[in-house]
Amino acid sequence: GAVVSQHPSRVICKSGTSVKIECRSLDFQATTMFWYRQFPKQSLMLMATSNEGSKATYEQGVEKDKFLINHASLTLSTLTVTSAHPEDSSFYICSASNHRDNTNYRPLHFGNGTRLTVT
């Protein structure tokens, strides 16, 4: 259980175009999903918190107009990188927890990431 699916796994786009990445919780519902960015050989940096039915909360330094997040349902959040540039090339990973999990803590489960290359 607790599978988080991300699509696509890899995407190459031209500079100036937009790219949408989907994050789905396959066997549970998630009121909150998190989007991370990871550069090669570095740690995961939280970009934003995606809240179902409301606006996302962005971390300091993350441009909300560039990284559009939509969390339209309890099982789907999307990240759209608008007007992508080569410096946006990175590994984007989403995560989610099961909001129906009533244990003492709710583990975060991660998708397998999306490798974005902007040429």
Place this chain on the structure above:
Amino acid sequence: QQQVKQSPQSLIVQKGGISIINCAYENTAFDYFPWYQQFPGKGPALLIAIRPDVSEKKEGRFTISFNKSAKQFSLHIMDSQPGDSATYFCAASNQGGSEKLVFGKGTKLTVNP
């Protein structure tokens, strides 16, 4: 300000040996401390996690030791295997708050056959 400090940055262990990775945190509001394992090109996978009300948790070959007073926790991998070669991240969050995970910088573990 780095809220979770992880060491070492890289670790080489012989097969059958013990791998030890250490983390320290600053925020006393953290109440959940997971460890994640990440293989190249994949997302992190939850390995084991602990709450501060216990000092140790063991699952198979993996053990977390937790020292609340020192604000430190560590991952021990017993009988390390080549298949354990991966990058390991410690993390922390305040589950009573935003649930946002703060990650350490990672440790690249190599287990030689």
